[in-house]
Structure formats: C-alpha cells, structure tokens
Amino acid sequence: MEQRVCGSNRIAGCNFAIYPMTDDFVQVIQSALKEVDTSKVWMETTDIGTCVRGRITHIFDVTKAAFLQAASTGHHVVFNATYSIGCPGDTSGDTYMAEDESPLNAANSQTIHQEAAGMFSLYPMGGGDYMDTIYSQIESMKQQGIEVSSVHYATRLDGDGNSIYNGLEQVFTDVEKNGSSHTVMTVTISANSPSTKGGKKE
Template identity: 40%
Template sequence: MTEKPMNAVSNEAVDSCGCGCGREDLPWSGRGTDLPITGCRFSLYPMTDDFVSIILGALDKTDTSHVWCQSDALSTVYRGKREYVVDAVAALFANAWREGVHMALEGQISRGCPGDVSGDSVLSCEGEAPNASIVAAATQPALAKLSLYPLGVENYIDDIAKVWYRAEELGLNPTSIHYATRVEGSIRDIFAYFNDVCALMERTVSHYVLHFTINVNSPTDEEE
C-alpha cells in the first residue's frame, strides 16, 4: 500500500472554502458572503513627533456611524457599503492632514472574497455620506499609487485598462510605474477616483482588491 504524501489533497475533498482548491481544512472553510460588503483595512503614517495625537484625533473626528470599524495596534478596518467606506477613509485622511506634515495612508479595499464573513458590517444606512462635507473640502494636493487585482476573471487586463482610462477622464495624470499606477490630484479627487474604480469592478468582477498608498507633503524633490 502506497501512503499518500502529507501535502496531497483527496479528489473527494469538498470545496467548502469556495476558492477552488478542494480543501476543507483551511481557516476560512465554509465562509463567504453574498452581501454587498466592502472592506478597507488601512494604516496611517504621520512623519512627525506628534503622530499619536494626529492618528487618534483623526479617528475621533471621523464619523463612522455608517460603517463597522475596528482598530488594533497595526491598522484600522471599515466595513459596510462601498460609498460609506470610502467616505470614512477619505475623511480620516482629510482630518489627519496638517500643513507641512509629510503623511501617508496605505490601505486595501476588497469586495467579494470567498473567505469573507456576513457579519461585522453596517448595511442598513441610506442617504448622503456622513463625512461628505469634510471630503468635499479636502482640496489639498496629494499623490497616490494603486495596484488593482480583479480576481477570478481571465481578461483581467481589460478591467485594469478601464480604471486607467477613468483616471485620464478625471484629469489625474495617470502614469505607469513599476508594479503600480501613479495618479495626482487633491485628496478629494483621488478618493472619488478610488470609489469609481470600485464601482467599475462591481459591474464585472465578483472579487477584487485595490491596494493603494496616498501621500501628502512629501519632501522628495522630483525632477521635472
């Protein structure tokens, strides 16, 4: 009798995790949700000695009544309807902004993960986003890079092309850099673009991840 290698997977294994791997012993086995939950996990990095008050102050000032939120030592996550999640993240960055302070926010927005759960979200809210006025006033110049991952589709490059053209339409001067796309604009306009990217993905992609970094007041002197 030949023993099966320890890392072998039985053909009879039930694909309960929903990712096509056939494994039922993975941490996310049996999970997944059909609910319209968008999540964003992010970390804020103010390059100043006063970083504690800036981070905690921004978290406190941001209205999170329309999202589920949780912070730990590494990051913060907002979950709920996509437009309210983007509104809250944009407002947090706008609330953190300080004149002359180099600051970055790195995060990823995800929707449709087969390992997601139906809980830990707010989906009952309607109407205008609660931080709309704060975001609308966030006209400070910023730079951002983004990497988009449309998952589970063959012609993913077509979906990536859509968001490139959208950045051109919005006047964000998209530039291809290694492993990412760079855009330029105000805090308000860049987050509005992120919202558009997610809306475009929702039309054709069941699972996507948008990884981004947005930066203000960078000390780097770029050559013309």
C-alpha cells in the same frame, strides 16, 4: 489559520492605516479620526491598523476623510489601505449594509484641498470584464486633472486628494459591478512629502 470561503455577500471592507511622520503621530491620528463620522461602518482598530466594513460608498467616504483630515495638519502623512469585496469570511458588520447611500463625510472632505501622490493596484480575482472598465476609469481620472502614470506593479496618481479618492472609488465600484466576484485593491497615498514630486531620488 481558518480558511475563508468567498461568499455572495457584497459587504466591502478595508484594512487601512495612517502614518504621520512626526513625533506627534498619536495626536495627529486621534485628532484626524475625531473629525470623521464612522457611524455607517463597522469598525475595529488594533495596534496595526483599522478595519472598516460596510457599503462601498461609506468605506471610501470614511477612509478618504481620515486621510484628508490627517494630511490637513500639514505633516508628511501616508495612507495605506487594502480594499476588498466578495470574501466576507464572516458576518461582522452585515447589519451596516442596511445603511443608506448618503456619505456622512463628503461635505467636510470637499473643503480640504490637498495635493497628493498615490499608487494603486487592482486584483480582480473573480472573473468579469474588467480591463475595459479600468481603462475607461483611468481616462475619467485624467479628465478630472489627475496625472496618471505606470510604475512597476502599480498605477501612479498625482493630483487633488478628493479627486484621487473619487477615482479609486469609481474604479473599484465599476470592477465589482462588471462581474468580478472577488476584488482587492491596494492603495498608498502620500501628502506633504519633502521629496520632489515624482522625482527619483536613487
């Protein structure tokens, strides 16, 4: 394993995968991705998942759109992702930092109204004053109608899919702005689950 040294490059990245719980999972993934414009991000897909890299705006724009498009099929779909910034390791995708900030999929995503249940954990590993930032973003999510609760090792979010992703993008962006040189955020978002919302089914 080659050691990756954290650098000053501010390219963001995300390893993500979409899991449609249906026999037609290949078709659900492919048809969802066909609706997503990925031209402002570097992208690589393997048998395990997809990696996108570029500006924070576009990383969230693309991943949000992929989830919402897949969820809009009505199947039970789970989106899993790790967002990273501050540890580029190499330079693949650096040219995508030249793209402007205008998100390509926001308009389409806005048309998809999807209830979702999410969970995120933030790992700011490079200092910075992040606790106040996180608290204020959590407050802002609540004001946008997201139900926020604490679970083991994570924060749970229930509400509209677009609002959840916007909240996640905002908290990630703000932690980075407030001086964390290396930040990682893990996210799981579920839609159309047959289980009771928030219900323990032990």
